Amino acid sequence: MIELVLASALLIFRLLGALGVRRFASWPASTAHALAVMLVVTASAHFVPASVTVMPNHADLVRMVPPVVPFASAVVYATGVLELLGALGLVLTRTRWAAGIALAALFVLLLPANVYAAVANVPFNGGEPEPLWLRLPEQVLYIAVAVWVTRSADSTAALRVLRPARPAAPASR
Helix, strand or coil: CHHHHHHHHHHHHHHHHHCCCHHHCCHHHHHHHHHHHHHHHHHHHCCCCCCCCCCCCHHHHHHHCCCCCCCHHHHHHHHHHHHHHHHHHHHCHHHHHHHHHHHHHHHHHHHHHHHHHHHCCCCCCCCCCCCHHHHHHHHHHHHHHHHHHHHHCCHHHHHHHHCCCCCCCCCCC
8 A cells, every 4th residue: 555655656756747847857856755755654653543543553553563672652653753754854855865875774674573563463453464475575665765766866965964064274364
């Protein structure tokens, strides 16, 4: 289902690019925005109360966290915030490179939760659990997309954000 959000958003952004919206003029830039839309949708589940049953909710995501991870509820909230920050970072061209790399790392860190959920048969909203053979390629896709969208960003801009500016040289007399 979430892959449909990613694909639909990508097609809409590319259509806008074809209609002359410069922000969406390239596939990597459009894909960065589409991934941001997907992340806003997935991040929202981290904050949805258990009483909501039309989509995955906080309780579903807490059940996905392997038992060895302490403070599962807090971890779910934190990953939701990280996904929202990653979405924002993808939309801003200046931070897109850093956001793409950080999101790829986040998706790798979330892989054990997806493996655990598949092996432990953790369902969403009481539905059928997703099998491991489906979850793993999804995660690999998200990692690949997060890395690929960095092509539409300037990595040196990200480094300038992280590195303080050098003081100006004193004027000679």
